[in-house]
Amino acid sequence: MAEVRIAAEPRTEFGKGAARRVRRANKVPAVLYGHGAEVRHISLPGHELMLALKVQNALLTIELDGNSELALPKAVQRDPIKGFLEHVDLVVVRRGEKVTVEVSVHVVGESAPDTLVTLDQPMLSVEAEATHIPTGIEVSVAGLTAGSQIHASDVALPEGATLVTDPGALVVNITAAQTAEQLEAELAEAEAEVGIVHEPTDEEQAAAAEAAPAEEGGFEEPAAEGEQDGS
Numbered sequence: 001m002a003e004v005r006i007a008a009e010p011r012t013e014f015g016k017g018a019a020r021r022v023r024r025a026n027k028v029p030a031v032l033y034g035h036g037a038e039v040r041h042i043s044l045p046g047h048e049l050m051l052a053l054k055v056q057n058a059l060l061t062i063e064l065d066g067n068s069e070l071a072l073p074k075a076v077q078r079d080p081i082k083g084f085l086e087h088v089d090l091v092v093v094r095r096g097e098k099v100t101v102e103v104s105v106h107v108v109g110e111s112a113p114d115t116l117v118t119l120d121q122p123m124l125s126v127e128a129e130a131t132h133i134p135t136g137i138e139v140s141v142a143g144l145t146a147g148s149q150i151h152a153s154d155v156a157l158p159e160g161a162t163l164v165t166d167p168g169a170l171v172v173n174i175t176a177a178q179t180a181e182q183l184e185a186e187l188a189e190a191e192a193e194v195g196i197v198h199e200p201t202d203e204e205q206a207a208a209a210e211a212a213p214a215e216e217g218g219f220e221e222p223a224a225e226g227e228q229d230g231s
Contacts, residue, residue, distance in 0.1 A: 109142030
């Protein structure tokens with residue numbers, strides 16, 4: 001994992017108003033803590049931090065007051081609408097130190113035809129050295145048939161990483177893909193439950209008309225000749 005070096009500035013003003021002023025200056029308010037040190041309030045350059053956090057569990061080298069410290073993002077707050085960074089919590093780590101982090105699972109390969117791949121566990125918790133955190137974990141489903149399952153204990157972890165997630169946790173499940181008829185039946189059932197009624201198509205109306213019995217009092221076939229005169 002590459003380290004990203006970012007220059008930080010100390011913050012002496014706090015509160016919502018101060019945080020807004022920091023963000024207006026294209027910076028992000030943050031806190032740095034860990035290893036028994038006092039919590040330090042800092043601001044970080046917004047663009048550089050945004051690029052760094054595109055990598056999961058990014059390892060940051062924070063330069064502050066002439067010193068450098070390694071840190072991992074612990075909590076990242078984003079604006080729910082615009083998505084910009086609002087605040088970041090950073091925890092100090094040491095080289096060689098073991099940390100527990102959540103790592104994304106990426107499914108690779110093609111399963112057998114007519115199967116459906118479900119990722120039940122998109123993240124795995126692992127322990128690794130702070131400077132060697134995996135950026136992702138690949139799980140291959142190549143050729144797997146319906147009924148196959150991959151549990152956490154089956155996943156090959158990167159070198160140096162140890163599984164923390166329950167080994168029995170289901171990560172990937174392979175099932176038989178539904179047919180078009182099954183999908184249509186499920187859709188019709190779901191629509192019926194919420195009261196959705198579709199107008200019949202012209203073809204459905206024509207078919208219903210052909211299948212309907214003759215209305216009472218409607219056209220009747222003429223009686224045979226012998227039946228007309230009573231003979």
